[in-house]
Structures are given as structure tokens and as C-alpha cells.
Amino acid sequence: MLYEFNQRHRGVDFSENSSAMQCTPYQSLLKQLFIALFVSLVLSFLVSGKGTAAEHVIQLTAEETRDDGFGNKLLAYKMINHKRDGVDITSRYSPNATIPGPTIELTEGDTVKISILNAIPDSDVPIHGISRQVSIHVHGVHYDILSDGTLKVINKLFDEGAGAGLEETYAVYEYKWNVAAGTAGTWAYHDHNFETHNGAEHRGLFGAIIVNPIGAPSYAKEYVLYLGDDAFWGMEINGSSKKQSQHGPNPILSAKEDTQVRFHLIALGTDIHKFKLNGYLWFDPGTHDLINQVAIGPLEKHVFAVKAKHSAYYEDHNRSNKLLGMRGKFNVQ
């Protein structure tokens, strides 16, 4: 798990008060008042602010983007609308379809309705009998089988995406996620249906969700870096405005000196990488060990925070990945 958090301490145990200790009526009245005050404080924390579970309603499209330079069109997710408890927070996302796709920030206890509209032109996979559906298949959070975002050949029920599938066809497909207690972490979502039953992640249809535990600390910047076989794909999120920027391959990340920032590494593809942020040490999640590099393989993730002290390169130290130029700048000013 990426986060260590202990839910157990929330239970309040007054049993030790039942011993031989004698109280005057005045003392026991004070004690009752104190307990009532404490319980109301705990309750008000749970029902207000960060303690409240939110309902998210999200609409995404999948679109064709630019040519990759070799005649292949890339595909990308675009955020159309995101309402959190009825409040529109769409402006935090890019107005364009981006690779990586939008990073969706959630908190344990939240619920999500997320729908996908297929805006990929018919010309992109003209071959009859091949799925043109796009889907959202998410990792980490809970959902029932109809929200798996896979084809019937995998889930035995439906082609769970938008557009023309092999059998079932929907213009828009909606998924329901239960961001249950215990799901905190950074998780990928990706298409699972386009062209093959593994989807078109390799063409750009991937993004991430960040599930924070209730009351989690905030960071000046969050960087989501996907380790592909030949490039980092990334984005930067401003911790206070939540604006998402710096999309694309091997992006330049920026931070102000002496601020706390957090990196979210997610490995895509099939390589095993050796990630390094030169000149920085960080805690290996769940341990007290300080490390300066991490091995990360397919479908694994690694989340860590550092205080921004000096500019540095983040890079992949595996020889073949290094030769491919997997490196980007972390700019501290």
C-alpha cells in the first residue's frame, strides 16, 4: 500500500475510567461535560469539511489527437465536466484532449459516476468486426462487474464501453466507482476495449486517480509521471488552484524552493525502470528507509514527497531507457 494510515485510533475507549477511582458529584459532572464536548467535537469533524464524503459526476470523451509523426494518430481522454457535490470544478482541467488524460483527485468515502463518450472518427479502425468501443477501466477502487470497462469476451456480460462494440453498443457508457475506505493510493485508469480486448493505452488512452485518505496533507505541487517503455508521460498539478498543466512526454516540472511536493510514478508498458531524482532522498512508502532510486515494473506505482531544494533531472537509469532519452527537468526556483 502507498499510504500507511491507522483507522483504529478513531474508536474512543473510556473503559479505563471504570476502575476503583472515586469521583465527587461535581467531578463526575465535569467528566460528563468533558466527554460530551469531546464526542461533539469528533462528530462535527466527521460531518464537516474534509470529513464529508463527496459525490462526483464526471464526463469524459475519447478523441483523436495529433499525428505522432509516423502517420499514426494518437488517442486521448478529455474532461468535459466534473461536478463535486454539484459544484463545477471542470476549470482545473485542460480544455483539450491530453496525454496523459485528466488526473482525478478523490477522497476515501467518495462516490463517482463517470461516463465516456466516444468521439473517435469512424475512419480510425475501419475493419469490420473490430471493436471501436472506448472504455474506462480503473484500478484500486471498488465497483461491480458492469463498471469494469472491459469487453464481453473478458467479463462475460457486456461490452462495457461507448461506441460500436463487438456485440453491445452504447453511445455513452456510465461507470460507478465506490471509493471505499482502504482504497487510498494513486491508480491508473485506461481504455480496455478499443481495437483489442486490452485497449488502446499504448495510443494515449490512460490517466490516473489519486485517492487521498481523509485529512491527508496537501502539497504545493503534485507530479503524475507515467513510465512508458520509451518516455515519461506526465503532468503537473498546482496544489492550491488544482490546475493541471505541463502535459506530454518528459515534461519540465516546476516547484518553488522549500515547498513540499509529491511525485506519483505509475509504470505502463512492459519494461522495468530504475527511477532517480538526482540529488534527492525520500522515504520508501511504508518504511523508515531513505532511498535515492526505485525499481518499478509493469503496473506498479511509487508515491513519495520531497522538499524542493534544487533543480535536478528525473531520469530512468536503466541503460536502454536512458539511451531512449527518458529524462526530464525538475525546475526549482
Ligand SMILES: [Cu+2]
Ligand atoms: Cu489496467
